[in-house]
Amino acid sequence: MQLRPIFSSLRHHKLTATLLVLQVAFTLAIVANASFMVVQRLQRMGTPSGVTEDELSMIRVEGIGKDDNHQARHLADLDALGRLPGVRSAVAIGPSLPFSGNINSYGACPSQEALERAIAASSLDHSGCLSIDTYAGSPGFVRTLGLQLIAGRDFTAGEYVTGDVSAVMLTQAAARRLFPGQEALGRMVYAGKQGSRVVGIVRDVMRPLLRGDGSDHEVMLWPQLPDGDSVTYLLRSAPQHRGRVLAAAAAALQRLDSRRLIPASGQRTFAQLRAHYFQRDRTMVGLLVAAGLGLLFVTVLGISGLANFWVQQRTRTIGIRRAIGATRVDILRYFQAENFLIVGGGVLLGMLLALALNLLLMSRYELPRLPLAYLPVGALALWLLGQLSVLAPALRASRVPPVVATRSV
Amino acid sequence: MFGYYLDLALRSLKRNKALTALMVLAIAVGIGASMTTLTVVHLLSGDPIPGKSSVLYFPQVDPENPALAEHTEPYPAMDYRSALDLWSAQRADRQAIVTSSPVKVRVPDSGQPPLMLSMLSTTADFFPMFEVPFQYGAGWSAQEDARHARVAVITADLNDKLFGGDNSVGRTLRVRDTDVRIVGVLKPWRPTPLFYDPWSQNFSRTEDVFAPFGSSLDINQGNFQAYTCWHVPEKVGDLRNSDCVWVWLWVELDSPAKVQAYGRFLAGYAEQQKAQGRFATGKEHVRLRDLMTWLTARGMVPDDVRLQAWLASAFLVICLFNAVGLLLAKFLRRSGEIGVRRALGASRRAIFSQCLVEAGLIGLLGGILGWLLTLAGLWLIRRQPVDYAHLAHLDTTMFLATFALAVAASLLAGLIPALRASRVVPSWQLKAL
Numbered sequence: 001m002q003l004r005p006i007f008s009s010l011r012h013h014k015l016t017a018t019l020l021v022l023q024v025a026f027t028l029a030i031v032a033n034a035s036f037m038v039v040q041r042l043q044r045m046g047t048p049s050g051v052t053e054d055e056l057s058m059i060r061v062e063g064i065g066k067d068d069n070h071q072a073r074h075l076a077d078l079d080a081l082g083r084l085p086g087v088r089s090a091v092a093i094g095p096s097l098p099f100s101g102n103i104n105s106y107g108a109c110p111s112q113e114a115l116e117r118a119i120a121a122s123s124l125d126h127s128g129c130l131s132i133d134t135y136a137g138s139p140g141f142v143r144t145l146g147l148q149l150i151a152g153r154d155f156t157a158g159e160y161v162t163g164d165v166s167a168v169m170l171t172q173a174a175a176r177r178l179f180p181g182q183e184a185l186g187r188m189v190y191a192g193k194q195g196s197r198v199v200g201i202v203r204d205v206m207r208p209l210l211r212g213d214g215s216d217h218e219v220m221l222w223p224q225l226p227d228g229d230s231v232t233y234l235l236r237s238a239p240q241h242r243g244r245v246l247a248a249a250a251a252a253l254q255r256l257d258s259r260r261l262i263p264a265s266g267q268r269t270f271a272q273l274r275a276h277y278f279q280r281d282r283t284m285v286g287l288l289v290a291a292g293l294g295l296l297f298v299t300v301l302g303i304s305g306l307a308n309f310w311v312q313q314r315t316r317t318i319g320i321r322r323a324i325g326a327t328r329v330d331i332l333r334y335f336q337a338e339n340f341l342i343v344g345g346g347v348l349l350g351m352l353l354a355l356a357l358n359l360l361l362m363s364r365y366e367l368p369r370l371p372l373a374y375l376p377v378g379a380l381a382l383w384l385l386g387q388l389s390v391l392a393p394a395l396r397a398s399r400v401p402p403v404v405a406t407r408s409v
Numbered sequence: 410m411f412g413y414y415l416d417l418a419l420r421s422l423k424r425n426k427a428l429t430a431l432m433v434l435a436i437a438v439g440i441g442a443s444m445t446t447l448t449v450v451h452l453l454s455g456d457p458i459p460g461k462s463s464v465l466y467f468p469q470v471d472p473e474n475p476a477l478a479e480h481t482e483p484y485p486a487m488d489y490r491s492a493l494d495l496w497s498a499q500r501a502d503r504q505a506i507v508t509s510s511p512v513k514v515r516v517p518d519s520g521q522p523p524l525m526l527s528m529l530s531t532t533a534d535f536f537p538m539f540e541v542p543f544q545y546g547a548g549w550s551a552q553e554d555a556r557h558a559r560v561a562v563i564t565a566d567l568n569d570k571l572f573g574g575d576n577s578v579g580r581t582l583r584v585r586d587t588d589v590r591i592v593g594v595l596k597p598w599r600p601t602p603l604f605y606d607p608w609s610q611n612f613s614r615t616e617d618v619f620a621p622f623g624s625s626l627d628i629n630q631g632n633f634q635a636y637t638c639w640h641v642p643e644k645v646g647d648l649r650n651s652d653c654v655w656v657w658l659w660v661e662l663d664s665p666a667k668v669q670a671y672g673r674f675l676a677g678y679a680e681q682q683k684a685q686g687r688f689a690t691g692k693e694h695v696r697l698r699d700l701m702t703w704l705t706a707r708g709m710v711p712d713d714v715r716l717q718a719w720l721a722s723a724f725l726v727i728c729l730f731n732a733v734g735l736l737l738a739k740f741l742r743r744s745g746e747i748g749v750r751r752a753l754g755a756s757r758r759a760i761f762s763q764c765l766v767e768a769g770l771i772g773l774l775g776g777i778l779g780w781l782l783t784l785a786g787l788w789l790i791r792r793q794p795v796d797y798a799h800l801a802h803l804d805t806t807m808f809l810a811t812f813a814l815a816v817a818a819s820l821l822a823g824l825i826p827a828l829r830a831s832r833v834v835p836s837w838q839l840k841a842l
Contacts, residue, residue, distance in 0.1 A: 015737065015825065015829070016734060016737055016738070019730055019733055019734045019737070020734060022730055023727055023730040023731060023734070026723065026726065026727050026730065027727060030720070030723050030724075030727070034720070062511070062513070062525050063513040063523065063525055228631070228632075229631060229632055230511075259523070261513065261523065261524075261525045263525060276794075279793075279794055279795070280711075280713055280795070283713075283793055283795075284713055284716075284717075287717060287720070288720070291442065291720050291721070291724055294438060294442070294724065295724060295727055298435055298438065298439075298727060298728055298731055299727070299731075301431055301434075301435065301731065302435075302730070302731040302734055302735070305428065305431055305731075305734070305735050305738065306734050306735070306738055309738035309742065312742070313741075313742070361716075365712055365715075365716060
């Protein structure tokens with residue numbers, strides 16, 4: 001296959017060829033970055049929370065009277081909830097849960113001195129302290145969430161209070177950060193006015209809001225009883241019973257006190273909580289996929305449109321070539337090679353553009369660096385698409401009979 | 410002449426329907442995608458109170474002491490004491506303390522079930538300062554603020570729900586356990602974004618019930634939530650003397666001189682508090698931004714939306730490349746015809762304008778289809794569970810912009826092909842015929 005004639009013919013169509021090259025380049029740049037973003041979002045959406053997601057549901061009760069005894073109310077409610085068929089366990093849960101978006105975080109320090117250092121410096125940096133998220137609940141909440149105790153013990157009944165707590169549990173990640181290289185169990189953690197003893201270490205669980213900076217699992221559990229005008233109950237049941245259990249729970253709670261409000265928006269399974277948290281990611285994935293496919297489609301249209309035009313324009317030339325001995329395959333190969341060259345130019349430029357676009361996105365949207373593997377894959381895809389879209393016009397060209405060379409000369 | 414060109418363009422478009430459809434489709438898809446996202450950006454970065462936003466200011470001080478979090482910007486809220494100090498000083502033309510809390514509301518003796526609503530606690534200046542429109546009655550007075558009067562203003566929606574839209578001024582509402590008298594009913598009022606509340610969902614509705622700051626603290630004590638605290642409050646929900654930020658202060662300053670004076674006053678206050686040991690930082694953490702600057706600083710347009718707008722613009726650019734290529738093919742294919750017209754005396758300029766008219770026509774068709782696609786796109790956005798979904802409508806500006814963009818884009822795309830076509834050498838073409 002001689003490439004020289006192709007180059008010289010492309011020189012006559014500099015403008016059109018340049019346009020095609022640019023179109024392919026931009027398409028590759030955008031599609032490579034868009035697919036990278038899709039993969040990123042999908043990974044984010046797949047983040048495990050660390051709790052037994054498919055068995056949990058939540059129900060919120062609002063507007064408990066000002067003068068009611070909250071704790072007695074909770075106990076009565078939990079007793080009723082625990083006896084519902086299908087409910088394995090029921091607890092009152094604090095304001096935060098993984099993916100709930102409600103932050104209940106504190107500065108936690110491994111020692112009194114570290115706390116004072118942080119206070120003096122007005123900053124957590126270099127103090128040994130860290131910003132830690134807390135999950136709280138009524139007795140049994142650690143087991144109901146499905147958190148696995150790795151070392152130490154669960155909270156005792158006497159440790160559950162409404163005010164400052166004397167015992168806490170840490171996730172492995174939090175224990176590593178607070179006490180690097182040391183045993184965390186039995187140590188004191190300072191998060192408020194007084195210290196609390198670490199009585200247990202649990203397997204990692206996610207913060208209420210993803211940070212994505214490697215500190216996503218720095219969580220502290222504490223035996224603080226929820227105490228306020230509204231409360232959320234956490235129910236654990238078999239996955240297939242969740243809907244039924246929620247409905248039964250709402251009815252049971254309303255029966256216990258008809259003055260309370262149990263809004264429908266406050267009744268949801270953990271799966272719904274997760275879906276809500278990642279709603280924007282899902283929308284973005286949909287949009288990015290649609291935009292990527294749309295771009296590829298438009299590019300295919302452009303390539304085949306122009307190839308068609310060229311074939312038509314060169315009908316006489318093709319006829320002459322056929323008349324002086326070129327075979328059909330030669331003509332087919334000619335157009336395929338031409339397309340290969342044009343798309344090749346576009347792909348080379350596109351890889352550079354993709355990296356440049358990635359740098360721009362990194363600076364503006366905190367996107368990580370584009371893995372280089374995306375480039376050859378994208379290039380290959382565009383080459384294939386290019387060949388696919390040129391096939392029909394090229395086949396038509398190969399069918400041009402040599403006799404057209406003799407017409408209207 | 411234009412009519413003739415239009416006629417020629419129509420004939421030419423009809424001659425090759427597939428190619429025409431391809432070009433119109435490419436432009437329409439590009440326009441549809443970019444206009445959908447641009448409309449969202451346009452709506453999200455809008456001015457909630459045009460004409461007034463330049464005199465509304467959001468003062469910020471940084472009360473955190475000790476600071477346990479890393480931050481360089483003051484919080485978008487104030488502690489009770491700072492806000493009350495600054496508000497009581499009455500240094501601005503108007504000033505209002507604002508905060509929001511959930512509350513149980515019912516009409517006593519009506520038999521209706523109680524509703525869980527949200528209550529805005531504020532001071533008298535709120536209504537004139539933000540030009541809140543009233544249907545019945547009016548806001549309360551500064552004296553009623555001072556007396557902790559049991560009064561309230563309700564929204565049009567709530568008035569419809571509770572009183573069937575009648576004039577309910579003078580009626581009684583039970584807010585949590587306290588009876589309050591309704592003194593005003595608003596007209597439908599939905600500032601977008603909900604500018605005065607820095608940590609609500611940006612495009613949510615206003616609160617349902619508005620009550621004087623002092624009295625609502627009495628009524629709904631225990632239900633107020635803090636933006637953040639640096640010490641756990643003694644009593645959950647009692648934030649008055651806590652180390653928490655949870656209220657916002659808004660001021661109206663009618664002249665640049667007053668803005669400067671107020672800035673100095675704020676800085677002086679922060680320095681004085683620092684000297685007393687209550688603030689860790691002084692005037693370096695004081696901010697006084699006007700409304701629109703504050704909204705921008707807050708990042709009103711979500712990153713995702715911005716990214717979508719970029720993506721859509723890139724999409725449009727590629728669609729344009731496509732259109733340029735196809736137009737080039739279309740015009741040059743007619744080289745013979747152009748040669749004849751040139752030989753018969755048409756000037757280059759005439760050929761050029763003829764080609765541009767054709768490109769513009771394609772743009773217009775693409776614009777119409779693109780407009781339909783934009784409507785479809787906005788419909789899709791309205792079905793998304795995002796807080797700005799209800800906003801996604803095409804206003805007149807964006808409607809006109811759709812067509813302007815489509816025609817401009819296609820003319821731009823037609824420029825090079827038209828120039829090429831007008832350079833066709835007549836003698837060559839005539840020989841080839």
